Amino acid sequence: xSEPTGLRARKKEQTRDAIGDAAVSLFLEHGxxxxxxxxxxxxxxxxxxxxxxxxxxxEDLVLHRFADHQGEAARVVRDRRPGAEPVTALHQxxxxxxxxxxxxxxxxxxxxxxxxHRLVFNTPSLAGRLTQxxxxxxxxxxxxxxxxxxxxxxxxxxxxxxxxLARANWQKIADGRTAQDVHPxxxxxxxxxxxxxx
Numbered sequence: 325x326s327e328p329t330g331l332r333a334r335k336k337e338q339t340r341d342a343i344g345d346a347a348v349s350l351f352l353e354h355g356x357x358x359x360x361x362x363x364x365x366x367x368x369x370x371x372x373x374x375x376x377x378x379x380x381x382x383e384d385l386v387l388h389r390f391a392d393h394q395g396e397a398a399r400v401v402r403d404r405r406p407g408a409e410p411v412t413a414l415h416q417x418x419x420x421x422x423x424x425x426x427x428x429x430x431x432x433x434x435x436x437x438x439x440x441h442r443l444v445f446n447t448p449s450l451a452g453r454l455t456q457x458x459x460x461x462x463x464x465x466x467x468x469x470x471x472x473x474x475x476x477x478x479x480x481x482x483x484x485x486x487x488x489l490a491r492a493n494w495q496k497i498a499d500g501r502t503a504q505d506v507h508p509x510x511x512x513x514x515x516x517x518x519x520x521x522x
Contacts, residue, residue, distance in 0.1 A: 401413060410469055466478070489517060
């Protein structure tokens with residue numbers, strides 16, 4: 325009985341991936357505002373209602389790639405080793421992302437990643453929707469940090485630092501530098517920023 329459920333889940337995942345990949349490809353080629361939902365549905369071989377079952381908004385067709393990182397800061401705080409300070413755990417996690425050239429740190433020079441970030445940062449509706457994701461992350465992190473205004477302020481500060489660092493890294497790469505070249509500066513900037521948070 326579990327096999328059909330597993331197969332059904334895999335088919336849904338494949339459909340979701342096909343729709344998302346078609347959308348991002350079209351957006352990168354033509355621009356977000358020049359691609360209709362009908363164009364995406366046709367490219368993915370699905371109906372418009374099917375598309376909206378997987379992605380409630382046009383913006384979500386792009387920003388679903390951030391979903392893997394949704395609530396990540398809160399998970400890092402909850403899963404930190406006993407006795408470790410939350411900011412220290414978040415700093416170590418961000419540094420590990422830099423060392424992996426994780427796109428979420430902005431330190432990734434693959435042309436598709438650079439183009440994807442440019443699309444998100446330069447499209448007002450995507451930037452606005454991304455802010456909604458960030459506010460959800462902020463609330464989750466605040467809940468993981470504790471209660472009250474102190475936890476909310478700390479969460480906002482940490483996520484602002486990560487956002488500024490990632491954007492600065494991306495901008496250096498978008499200006500023509502390689503991720504490997506930017507890496508030492510990115511590490512130094514992260515160390516300084518998280519040190520100031522402590």
